Amino acid sequence: MAGRKTPRGPEASLFEAAAKQSDQQSRPLADRLRPRDLEEVVGQSHLLGSGKPLERAIATDKIPSMLLWGPPGTGKTTIARVIATRTQAHFVPYSAVLGTVGELRERLQEAKEAKLFHGRRTILFIDEIHRFNKSQQDAFLPFVEEGIVTLIGATTENPSFSVNAALLSRCKVFRLEGLDxxxxxxxxxxxxxxxxxxxxxxxxxxxxxxxxxxxxxxxxxxxxxxxxxxxxxxxxxxxxxxxxxxxxxxSEHRPLLYDKSGEEHYNVVSALIKSMRGSDPDASIYWAMRMLEAGDDPLFILRRLLIFASEDIGNADPRALQVAVAADQSFRRMGMPEGIYPIAHAVLYLACAPKSNAVGTAFSQAKDAIDEFGSLAVPHKLRNAVTVLMKSVGYGQGYRNPHEEAGHVASGERYLPDELEGRRFYEPSNQGLEIAIGEKLARLRNPKPQG
Missing domain, CATH: 1.10.8.60 (Helicase, Ruva Protein; domain 3)
Known part of the structure; x- marks a missing residue:
């Protein structure tokens, strides 16, 4: 039986047209409506408006190596495709998800031959470039350095963390914003x-x-x-x-823009910390709930609260650390969803508590002194004389026991190494309990003369 022949002539044209229309309708709406030219692109006016840097580069076909960085659905791939229709260069699309490094090397070699033998430019578009690890990115770095290809990379991740420093320095970064x-x-x-x-x-x-x-x-x-x-x-x-x-x-539930290992995660964490530091309980609870609603690990949030209690409150309100510890312990016993209560409790308390960074300043300055002077000798009077030999060489000699003196304070005594005499590492703030701590330290550090 003879094989069925493919229709030719008008019948074939109708068949192909019908097939093309069917394929068109089966594609997702977002793909069908993808802009075909710059005038159809919506948003990103700070990049694509008249006279803006990216618009000028496309209009003059002077495309630099670039990274298009922005959230999903903001036009990164669309801009790359628009460049493909406008440029006189050979445009090579490549996916860091679907392609292999071997295939990429083949494309790069083809680009090298095209430039060498035909003088033709090549624009290499790599979608989701952050999917390549640093060693894989090294594969095309020499080709970018030598001008064999113009690289356009699209990424949802912060290029500062996901792209090689050498490659990043050779690319113009264009930040795309979410569409209003x-x-x-x-x-x-x-x-x-x-x-x-x-x-x-x-x-x-x-x-x-x-x-x-x-x-x-x-x-x-x-x-x-x-x-x-x-x-x-x-x-x-x-x-x-x-x-x-x-x-x-x-649409009963709105999916939130969030990636627990990506930039938006750290953006929201930063917003939570800065809101608590700024003593804004309303913003603080909002950002905390943004994290929880997006599925972030509650234990990660609780760890940040524990750090914050010491780093940003400290002795201005020592109860803050107790509240954070209690919230952590309570959550571990409650689980979700009831565990949201102690988390919210702690967030609101920390936001409203008096603030001080004196704890962090104190240990940082003490560390700086150690870096500067090294391992200074412990004064003999502070050493523990547990043997006869130690006592004979002066260990513990001259030590004044505070419990044997008035007010349980050895007035005027010094405990730092001689080289650090007079150094002040801890300076209490004028907030919360540190007001009283500061007043007490002033008396201890500057005792009144006896008699």
Missing amino acids: EASLILLLERAMHDEHRGWGRSAIDYDPLALAAIARLSDGDGRRALNTLEMILQQLQPDESLTVQVVTRS
Whole structure:
């Protein structure tokens, strides 16, 4: 039996067109609506606005090696694809997730030959470049240094931590911001009206407030906004409109932008610490709950609270450390969700407590003195004379026992090595209990003459 022949002529064209349309509709909305030119890109006006650095580079086709750094769904890959349509250079896309280092070396060798024999520039786009470890990044560093390729790397991770210092120094870093609500709404409206790539042909009625609700749910992520819209539209009943109620019904819980090992984790931790240090209980409890709601490890938060109690409060309120320790112990016995109570209890107490960094300053200055003078000899009077020989060489000689003197204080006695005489490491603040501690130390350090 003869094999079935592939249709040719008009029949083939119709077949191919139908297949292409089917493939187009099967692709996710976010992919179908991906901007084809710079004018379609929403947001990032600080980079792509008229006369801005990245816009000028694209317009003049003078593309530097660069890193596009920003949260998911902010346009990193889109900008790279726009550059691909604008540049006269050969554009080579590569995924750090799907590709191998061997394949990358092949692309680099091809780029080297293209420049050597044809004088053709190559732009190498590496998506999720942070997935490469430092040794893998070394594979293309020489090619960037020699100008064989222009590198465009896309990453959600802070390049300071995820990219080789040598490679980072040869790249311009462009920071992309999460899309604001107005930009997301514009993107969603485009999806509702575009008849070829969006849902325009469906003629679904929608409430503009519903699009605003989706935008708020998306945390600045354009891809998430479009995917959420498509999911909701696919679930609509015939003749049902897109309303705020429908959006609420379809999106019961908003996924938070958070990565427990990534930059956003440390951004939120920093916000929590700085809010407590700034004595703002409202901001402090907000950031703590942001971490817990995003699934962060409660024990990590409790460890930060223990550190904070000594580092930022110290002797201004010694109870702060007790509260933090009690919260840690209580959580370990309670577990979740009840364990949120002691965590919140401690966060609010620490935020409201008087602040002092005198503890950290004291041990830092003491360490500096050790670094400066080394291991100074312990004064003989402070040494413990536990043998006859030790006593014979002066150990313990001249020691004054405070418990045998008035007020249990050896007034005027000195305990530091002679080389550090007069040094002051601990200077109590004028906050909380340290006010009283400071007054007492002033009396001890400057005793009144007897008689």
